[in-house]
Amino acid sequence: MPQRHHQGHKRTPKQLALIIKRCLPMVLTGSGMLCTTANAEEYYFDPIMLETTKSGMQTTDLSRFSKKYAQLPGTYQVDIWLNKKKVSQKKITFTANAEQLLQPQFTVEQLRELGIKVDEIPALAEKDDDSVINSLEQIIPGTAAEFDFNHQRLNLSIPQIALYRDARGYVSPSRWDDGIPTLFTNYSFTGSDNRYRQGNRSQRQYLNMQNGANFGPWRLRNYSTWTRNDQASSWNTISSYLQRDIKALKSQLLLGESATSGSIFSSYTFTGVQLASDDNMLPNSQRGFAPTVRGIANSSAIVTIRQNGYVIYQSNVPAGAFEINDLYPSSNSGDLEVTIEESDGTQRRFIQPYSSLPMMQRPGHLKYSATAGRYRADANSDSKEPEFAEATAIYGLNNTFTLYGGLLGSEDYYALGIGIGGTLGALGALSMDINRLTPNSITSTLFMAINGVRSTSKISRKPTPISLLATIAIPTMAILVLMKPIPAIGTITVAKKVKFNSTSARQYLMG
Structure with a gap:
């Protein structure tokens, strides 16, 4: 064979x-x-x-x-799990590291799709979208990647601070609905018919109407009243305007008769055009001021935040640095107690002092308005109605300070205001502003809310705040106001008014 x-x-x-x-x-x-x-x-x-x-x-x-987990480099179709949640399925290229284990390669565009803050990380922001990142761990500290070859699953652990995150209550503008076209009116009517023994008679009627029409994104509104008595009758239009949302700016555009916000300067009515930010377009968790809480988790952990003994926030975070910026504002003061419970049960706690003022904004948030038109005098006033332009802005610099300012100008009047408000940690909050009204008048205001003064009353053994307000109007006068709340009683207010080149006056109030 x-x-x-x-x-x-x-x-x-x-x-x-x-x-x-x-x-x-x-x-x-x-x-x-x-x-x-x-x-x-x-x-x-x-x-x-x-x-x-x-x-x-x-x-x-x-x-x-x-070697355990060792496989050939190449491109695999894998399920991507980010911080224990499946986020996508796509082809990922793997290379071998020094230990012959597979490590994933990502393009900058893929990292952006995963929700990583590419534009806020310097090592990534300077790269093109097609640039390849071989070791994500070296760019984002605390990152870990593990490839489960048998299940074709890529497990990624990325610190929460490096990821974009929707605030609680967020709804994408693409899901906002303009509503159906409609016409409506809200009204109330009152009338009286009085007859007297002498044979006299008097009649009065009053009608209040708030009318509107919706068509697409536009809103037409009218507020009018009608009054009638024995002598005459009159119809008054209080305001009429056309308004719509500007979703990209989270703002409202208004055309017609309305009033300014009064955030920096005193509020007044006008006829004209106004573009202003609208906090109603923000999630509830982003309205008003609340501090940003930052910390570091040594493992997958549960972060709990308490204020005045109540839990106001709780969430799971991966190992690494985290940032919580969607707290609901519950009060203007009250320390935040932050608890980090690690996966092994150990707990760490720290206190973040918290106090705020009405004008304070969250870090990075801008509240603004721009108005131009003609001033509207009161119905029974003979005041001039000059043309004007006004712009105001309030910006949250960080957890501590908010900057605000405004400019108002007309034919024979102008005003410039600028100020800053901030927290004093455990002491309370402070705001200072300067307003220049016409060439010869300057007003400076200082407001301080002192929360940490350890004064007690017989009724309540808890610390109570003291508020101090000082206003100086150059060259006319100065006003100093001190307010002290007394639980279950009211507020004691002490005011001192000083007119330059004149006598001073004091006032004591309780109520």
Whole structure:
């Protein structure tokens, strides 16, 4: 019989990996095929039993398969789990690191799709979207990546502070509905008919109407009243305006008759145009002022925040730095007690002092208004109605300070105001502003809310705040007001008014 010569048949690495996977259980039950390490934790199988050439020499290096989780580099279709939540499924390229373990490669665009704050991380912001990142751990400290090859699952752990996060209660503007076209009116009517013994008679009627029409994003509103008595009747239009949302700016555009906000300067009515931010377009958790809480979790942890003994926030965060910026404002003062409970049950606590003032804004939030038109005098007033322009802005610089200012100008009048408000930690809050009204008048105001004064009353043993308000109008007068709340009684107010080149006056109030 002719002899058959067997030549070495070369197999691809993926075929060899499959053979190992299928044959390893059988090999482990055999004798003489198993070697263990000194600590009996890793197993080693000699791959020479699978592939040799005619001369008995091994042609393919299979050493990487002797290590746990080691696989061939390449592109795999994987499920991506970010901080224990499945976020997407896509093809990811893997390379081998120094330990022959697979590590993922991401483009900057892929990191952006995962919700990473690419534009806020300097090492990523300077790169193009197509740039490849080989080691995410070196760019974002605290990041960890693990590839579960058997389940084709990529587990990513990224610190919460490096991720974009929707505030609680957030609804995407794409889901906002303008509503259906409609016409409506709200009204109230009162009337009286008085008859007297002398035979006299008097009649009075009053009608109050608030009318409106909605069509697409536009809102037409009218507020009018009608009065009638024995002598005459009159119809008065208090305001009429056309308004719509500007979703991209989270603002309202108004055309017609309305009033300014009064956030920096005194409020007044006008006829004209106004563009102003609208806090109603923000989630409830972003309205008003509340501090941003930052910390570091050593593992997957639960963060709990209490104020005045009540839990106002609780959330799970991954290992690494975290930032909580969507607290609901519950009061203007009251320390925040932050508890970090690690996965092993250990707890760490710290206190963040908290107090605020009405004008304070969250870090990075801008509240503004821009108005131009003609001043509207009161109905029974003969005052001039000059044209004017006004702009105001309030901006949260950080957790501590809010900057605000405004400019108002007309034909023969102008005003410029600028100020800053901030917290004093455990002491309370402070605001200072300067307003220049016409060339010869300057007003400076200081407001201080002192929360940490350890004064007590017989009724309540808890600390009560003291508020100090000082206003100086140059060159006319100065006013100093001191307010002290007394629980269950009221507020004691002491005011001192000083007119320059004149006598001073004092006033004491309780109520």
